[in-house]
Amino acid sequence: MNGVEFGIVIALFLFVTGVGFVAARWRRAGSLHHLDEWGLGGRSFGTWVTWFLVGGDLYTAYTFVAVPALVFGAGALGFFAVPYTIVAYPIVFLAAARLWSVAHRQGYVTAADFVRGRHGSNALGVAVAVTGIVATMPYIALQMVGIQAVIEAIGITNNHWPLIIAFVVLAAYTYSSGLRAPALIAFVKDTLIYIVVIVAVIYIPYKLGGYDKIFNAAAKALPAKPSKGALTLHDTQYLAYSTLAFGSALALFLYPHAVTGVLAAKSRDTVKRNMSLLPAYSLMLGFLALLGYMAIAAGVKPANGTNGKPDSNTIVPVLFDNQFPSWFAGIAFGAIAIGALVPAAIMSIAAANTFTRDIYKPYLRPTASPREEAQVSKIVSLVVKFGALLVILFINVQFALDFQLIGGIIIIQILPAVVFGLYTRWFHRWALLIGWVAGIAVSFWMLWYVPNPATNHKHFGGAQWALSHIGINTKSAIWIGIPTVIINILLAAILTPLLAKLPRGVDQTDESDYHAEAGDPAVGAMPLSPGQETVTA
Amino acid sequence: MSEHPKHSSSGHHDPIPHPAQSGSRGRINFRPVNLLLLIPLIGTLPPMFYNKTAPSIGGMPFFYWYQLLWIPISVTLTYLVYRTTRGER
Numbered sequence: 001m002n003g004v005e006f007g008i009v010i011a012l013f014l015f016v017t018g019v020g021f022v023a024a025r026w027r028r029a030g031s032l033h034h035l036d037e038w039g040l041g042g043r044s045f046g047t048w049v050t051w052f053l054v055g056g057d058l059y060t061a062y063t064f065v066a067v068p069a070l071v072f073g074a075g076a077l078g079f080f081a082v083p084y085t086i087v088a089y090p091i092v093f094l095a096a097a098r099l100w101s102v103a104h105r106q107g108y109v110t111a112a113d114f115v116r117g118r119h120g121s122n123a124l125g126v127a128v129a130v131t132g133i134v135a136t137m138p139y140i141a142l143q144m145v146g147i148q149a150v151i152e153a154i155g156i157t158n159n160h161w162p163l164i165i166a167f168v169v170l171a172a173y174t175y176s177s178g179l180r181a182p183a184l185i186a187f188v189k190d191t192l193i194y195i196v197v198i199v200a201v202i203y204i205p206y207k208l209g210g211y212d213k214i215f216n217a218a219a220k221a222l223p224a225k226p227s228k229g230a231l232t233l234h235d236t237q238y239l240a241y242s243t244l245a246f247g248s249a250l251a252l253f254l255y256p257h258a259v260t261g262v263l264a265a266k267s268r269d270t271v272k273r274n275m276s277l278l279p280a281y282s283l284m285l286g287f288l289a290l291l292g293y294m295a296i297a298a299g300v301k302p303a304n305g306t307n308g309k310p311d312s313n314t315i316v317p318v319l320f321d322n323q324f325p326s327w328f329a330g331i332a333f334g335a336i337a338i339g340a341l342v343p344a345a346i347m348s349i350a351a352a353n354t355f356t357r358d359i360y361k362p363y364l365r366p367t368a369s370p371r372e373e374a375q376v377s378k379i380v381s382l383v384v385k386f387g388a389l390l391v392i393l394f395i396n397v398q399f400a401l402d403f404q405l406i407g408g409i410i411i412i413q414i415l416p417a418v419v420f421g422l423y424t425r426w427f428h429r430w431a432l433l434i435g436w437v438a439g440i441a442v443s444f445w446m447l448w449y450v451p452n453p454a455t456n457h458k459h460f461g462g463a464q465w466a467l468s469h470i471g472i473n474t475k476s477a478i479w480i481g482i483p484t485v486i487i488n489i490l491l492a493a494i495l496t497p498l499l500a501k502l503p504r505g506v507d508q509t510d511e512s513d514y515h516a517e518a519g520d521p522a523v524g525a526m527p528l529s530p531g532q533e534t535v536t537a
Numbered sequence: 538m539s540e541h542p543k544h545s546s547s548g549h550h551d552p553i554p555h556p557a558q559s560g561s562r563g564r565i566n567f568r569p570v571n572l573l574l575l576i577p578l579i580g581t582l583p584p585m586f587y588n589k590t591a592p593s594i595g596g597m598p599f600f601y602w603y604q605l606l607w608i609p610i611s612v613t614l615t616y617l618v619y620r621t622t623r624g625e626r
Binding site: 076079082083084087089090091093094107210211212213214215231233237238241242245248272273275276279280281282283286287290306 | 571575577582583584590593595597601605608609615618621623
């Protein structure tokens with residue numbers, strides 16, 4: 001074990017723990033016993049806080065660890081993360097502003113709240129809520145993979161205690177401070193990450209003899225790897241690359257934690273400005289991806305994981321360990337570990353809000369007061385984190401990895417209800433629900449036929465479906481979410497006129513809601529959402 | 538104490554006129570400048586445009602610097618749309 005690295009990681013961890021608890025007092029408007037306060041940080045975050053919060057939320061420790069690992073193992077294909085995060089923001093730019101407006105006018109906390117109110121359907125709201133929670137759970141578990149990779153690189157193997165302690169502490173300050181904790185810690189996280197990345201992309205190539213040598217080493221090594229990668233894509237990878245990037249971008253802002261970040265902004269203007277500024281993170285991600293090639297050039301061997309086998313997710317920590325002096329490697333490891341805590345906190349808050357607002361309240365306790373809602377959410381955020389911890393400790397990491405691939409494919413199935421719902425009421429609520437069922441069912445049917453040779457899994461081994469299944473003579477594959485969301489949309493469109501005789505739900509929203517801005521009548525008073533009177537009284 | 542949002546489905550009972558309603562009510566405001574948002578998709582999603590190693594810059598193959606270059610382009614375009622449509626609903 002490296003004592004210097006360990007000491008610095010512990011010091012940084014203690015520092016952010018303090019920040020996490022102090023955050024409860026930060027910009028505090030009223031009582032935390034309300035979801036607008038605990039779960040959305042008072043809906044008060046300006047441009048800077050939102051930028052750090054959403055960035056800290058979407059660019060997770062798992063991303064930092066897994067994207068370079070994918071580039072290390074598969075070459076050009078792993079670079080899909082760059083077009084993915086380039087196109088995501090232009091795609092959601094307009095829709096996110098409408099979602100912010102209607103959510104503030106109507107007091108919605110989650111995407112499922114909006115769907116229930118817009119389409120007048122509890123069932124559709126629950127479908128969206130369950131999809132969000134199921135897609136988020138493995139994502140939280142994967143944040144632990146990021147922390148575990150750091151722990152292993154420091155040289156602590158076969159010991160789960162550091163991970164357990166980290167999550168208990170995280171759970172404690174999330175419980176007490178709500179969304180304010182990750183929002184404040186995100187400043188620390190991203191400052192550290194930016195410093196580490198900037199130093200890494202200058203210092204490591206300098207030590208290895210320049211980018212020329214790095215790419216040459218990668219060009220030689222990649223074809224010999226099991227995935228037979230290269231510096232550019234094979235013709236047969238075009239479809240996989242495009243659909244993975246485009247589909248992931250469509251899915252990104254449908255995740256509950258992304259919606260939480262958007263709705264916590266203080267104004268519609270803040271949301272739109274952020275959508276134009278957030279891609280700055282992609283630059284960092286692009287350079288991070290290149291660390292995969294630097295690891296090849298530096299001859300990095302992955303460290304052993306908890307299962308005793310080499311774990312390719314350790315290549316970035318091992319690279320830092322080999323190349324940096326101990327004190328800076330310690331800072332880098334601290335950055336990755338904190339980078340796991342921020343999204344894990346936001347994801348668990350978002351999943352908890354979704355459960356409380358869209359399952360607990362409509363079905364279990366319709367009379368729940370805002371105080372009770374906040375209390376249920378706080379407890380569920382604990383349950384969610386411990387559930388994720390149990391998956392990592394007692395099932396295995398591969399389960400979480402496989403499941404996370406599925407996450408993007410199932411979350412994209414709520415796109416018609418949420419995104420189309422922001423623009424039109426044309427679709428019938430039952431048509432949308434049937435489309436959702438069909439999209440999920442076909443996705444699972446297709447996933448069943450995806451093997452993973454690396455892990456010897458015959459089924460659910462990846463998210464790319466070979467076109468040869470439908471008799472096309474090619475090695476091309478497609479990201480499953482794209483064809484299945486098209487089936488979902490077509491079915492909803494075909495069934496809408498056929499179901500015209502069935503009653504439509506009541507639309508709670510008004511057309512003007514979708515254009516509302518902070519300061520408008522009924523929005524200016526918004527932190528006092530309906531029912532808040534009971535709290536302040 | 539109402540447990541449900543008090544806004545009715547129509548919103549007509551609201552005595553205060555919303556500024557957003559004047560002229561924009563009941564339709565989607567689409568400005569042609571929004572089409573700029575499509576350009577990053579066209580530039581980055583079809584890999585056949587950029588799937589080659591030459592020319593490289595500073596040792597970095599075309600495939601990589603081309604895609605990284607789209608980050609500032611995308612930021613510029615999206616920011617342009619933001620500035621142009623700022624204050625509009």
